[in-house]
Amino acid sequence: MVTPNTAQADRLHKIFRRVKAIYGTIPAQMEFLGNIDAEYLETFIANVVRIARHPNIEPDLFGFLRLHTAWREDYAFCKQFNTDLLLSRGYTREQLDAAITDIATVPFDSRHQALATHAIDSIFEPHIVTQETLDTLMAMGWTQKDIFDAVSHTGDLLKNGRILTAYTNKEAQ
Numbered sequence: 001m002v003t004p005n006t007a008q009a010d011r012l013h014k015i016f017r018r019v020k021a022i023y024g025t026i027p028a029q030m031e032f033l034g035n036i037d038a039e040y041l042e043t044f045i046a047n048v049v050r051i052a053r054h055p056n057i058e059p060d061l062f063g064f065l066r067l068h069t070a071w072r073e074d075y076a077f078c079k080q081f082n083t084d085l086l087l088s089r090g091y092t093r094e095q096l097d098a099a100i101t102d103i104a105t106v107p108f109d110s111r112h113q114a115l116a117t118h119a120i121d122s123i124f125e126p127h128i129v130t131q132e133t134l135d136t137l138m139a140m141g142w143t144q145k146d147i148f149d150a151v152s153h154t155g156d157l158l159k160n161g162r163i164l165t166a167y168t169n170k171e172a173q
C-alpha cells in the first residue's frame with residue numbers, strides 16, 4: 001500500500017544495487033523502508049551491519065532469532081528469507097526446524113542458547129524476566145549491551161514484521 005519513492009529514486013537505486021549484490025534480492029522490509037524514506041533504509045542497513053559485526057555474539061544467532069520470530073508470527077517473507085540465509089551458511093533443515101520449535105536448541109554453545117531464550121522470552125513473555133535472569137546471563141559473561149542487543153534485535157523484527165503486515169496489500173474485510 002506504499003507507493004514508490006520517486007523523489008529519492010536515484011539514491012534508492014544506489015542503495016538497492018548494493019543490497020541486491022549482498023542478498024541477491026531486495027528484502028521486502030528494505031524496499032518498504034526505502035519507499036517511505038531513504039534515510040529509514042540507511043538507518044536499517046546500518047543496524048544490520050552493526051549486528052553482523054557484533055564483537056561478542058555469534059552473528060548467526062541473530063538470524064535464528066529472526067527465524068524463530070518470523071515463524072511464530074507467520075511473517076511469510078521473513079520465514080523464507082531467514083531460512084534461505086541460514087541454509088546458505090551451512091546449517092541443516094533439522095537445526096532450523098529445532099530452533100523454530102524451541103529457540104533454546106540453537107546450534108551454538110550454552111551461553112548463546114541462554115541468550116537466545118532470554119531474547120525471545122523478553123519480547124513474547126516479558127513478565128517472566130527477572131533480575132535473576134539478567135544476573136545469570138551476566139555471570140555467563142554477557143554484558144548488559146550484549147543482552148540488550150539480542151532483545152532489541154528480536155523486538156525490532158516483531159515490530160517491523162507487524163508494520164509490514166499492516167501495509168501489505170489486502171482486500172478490505
